[in-house]
Amino acid sequence: MVFKYVSTALLLLASVPPLNGLFPCVKGICKKMDIKKFVCTRDLIWTYNTSSTDYVMCKCDHMKSYRNTTMFFTRSFFVDERWRRSIQNLEGRFSKQRKEVMQVSNKGQQKFYDLRVWDTYLKTGPHEKCIRRFEKLTQRGHGIYMPKCKIILRIK
Numbered sequence: 001m002v003f004k005y006v007s008t009a010l011l012l013l014a015s016v017p018p019l020n021g022l023f024p025c026v027k028g029i030c031k032k033m034d035i036k037k038f039v040c041t042r043d044l045i046w047t048y049n050t051s052s053t054d055y056v057m058c059k060c061d062h063m064k065s066y067r068n069t070t071m072f073f074t075r076s077f078f079v080d081e082r083w084r085r086s087i088q089n090l091e092g093r094f095s096k097q098r099k100e101v102m103q104v105s106n107k108g109q110q111k112f113y114d115l116r117v118w119d120t121y122l123k124t125g126p127h128e129k130c131i132r133r134f135e136k137l138t139q140r141g142h143g144i145y146m147p148k149c150k151i152i153l154r155i156k
Helices: 008-014 128-137 147-153
Strands: 003-005 045-050 057-066 068-076 087-096 102-103 114-117
Touching: 057 147, 068 128, 068 147
Parallel strands: none
Antiparallel strands: 003 102, 045 057, 045 114, 057 068, 068 087, 087 102
16 A cells, blocks of 8 residues: 655644644754644644645545544545535554654555645745745645635535
């Protein structure tokens, strides 16, 4: 099975004030953070930018439940210009060795990076440093979030 490493979700955390120990730093040296502290939230998580070449707009994840090593979540997104919605129920697995990584099944797809933001921080968007880091990782990134994406939450 091929896995997608979603460690890039960490990139946006520089745009969030240091809440609940998300940034454990001592004398300017920061440790890699635990991805669970980012994804195991009741807040929606939006993909702001992606390097995926697939047509995807307004990708939003909503955590359903989690245990020590596994998280179950629903991902909603639009798959074409006519804004047809797709919903996926996914499982993320946390690595014991690499706390900054969550593995999500990605059958046959190529590796891509997402810059992700909690719903609470959408108005300000990701910090400029996060955007630069994302651009450094991938040359083909593009935005997939816009304010009208919130309509996906109202579709039944």
